[in-house]
Amino acid sequence: MSQEFKIAVLPGDGIGPEVMAEAMKVLDRVEEKFSVRFARTTAHVGGIAIDREGKALPDTTVELCRQSDAILFGSVGGPKWESLPPDEQPERGALLPLRKIFGLFCNLRPAIVFPALTGNSSLKPEVVEGGFDLLVVRELTGGIYFAQPKGIEGTGPERTGFDTMKYSEAEVERIARVAFEAAGKRRKKVCSIDKANVLSTSVLWREVVERVAKDYPDVELSHMYVDNAAMQLCRWPKQFDVMLCGNMFGDILSDEAAMLTGSLGMLPSASLAEGSFGLYEPSGGSAPDIAGQGIANPIAQILSAAMMLKYSFGLAEAAQAVEKAVEAVLNEGYRTADIYQGQPGEIKVDTAGMGDAIVARI
């Protein structure tokens, strides 16, 4: 009997369904090749769920996720729902609650500059030469995103919006351990990002990270202020191996790291709970500017599915086969519009063309 895994498939809005369709083809191929079965059930989330079921995260969707071994998520949001009250919008109404409900405290965002794509990077050729990869480890269920109180109060010029930045030692320790474990399997360097010259949360963050580091003597720890880190990422990203960040700093720096790779459409992510459960999604959003045209890059979604194979299902070999297929198509010159530069040897493809090329190489 082949192994079976249950996946809640939540394509969401904008380019979500377009890139998800390609990830489904990849999973079909993995089933064939590795004699596993992925029992997939699709449900609404985000704007489409508001339109069809009246709220961004329907109870039936949450229940489906509970019954599943992992969630494969597309992206949510778009101009159509921007005028709704903040808590009802797709991002705050669906994505953030999903992270909280399932305890997805650990967000892994690898940024890989493939050697074939160094010409696409926004950086100088000598900075990206030969390619590189770094891993952003972002705390995902705490910090300013979730801490209370938050809101908008008062009237007139005194009307005030406020959020609270809070981190407990336990929250910092938990995510720091993930970063050190990951670095131990990579180039053995953790750079912890904070703003300890201003923020009390960062002073605590730094203390706890220092303490945790003592348990990982083979991993080198450094600290960097977030503003400097944003600059260093553009100046010389090869200095980084694992970047350990709180929720908001990790959000910002992971988008920046994505662009070093050539396109946000290349950057996958895993959001993990304790144990094997996880939600896997591209780091980018629903890309309303290109939705419906069939030109979105499906690689972030496909590599997110590969992360699911590895982290939630323990199918490391299958995950590697998918990653190798992505690298192969890039080496052969296949490019969606976002990474196409009109160079000799490049083959321009649409979303489905990229998906098919990857499937054919698994």
Ligand SMILES: NC(=O)c1ccc[n+]([C@@H]2O[C@H](COP(=O)([O-])OP(=O)(O)OC[C@H]3O[C@@H](n4cnc5c(N)ncnc54)[C@H](O)[C@@H]3O)[C@@H](O)[C@H]2O)c1
């Ligand atoms: N996880 C999520 O669901 C998620 C993440 C980020 C933003 N959003 C939401 O998405 C909507 C749009 O946000 P935004 O425009 O700031 O960010 P975005 O990530 O959707 O798009 C930023 C830019 O990157 C490009 N891009 C992103 N993914 C791409 C892909 N796969 N292929 C080619 N190009 C790609 C877009 O075309 C756009 O030019 C907003 O409602 C936002 O809140 C959702």
Ligand SMILES: CC(C)[C@H](C(=O)O)[C@@H](O)C(=O)O
């Ligand atoms: C859409 C938004 C809530 C989300 C975040 O800020 O976490 C997104 O930007 C991300 O990076 O996944």
Ligand SMILES: [Mg+2]
């Ligand atoms: Mg973001």
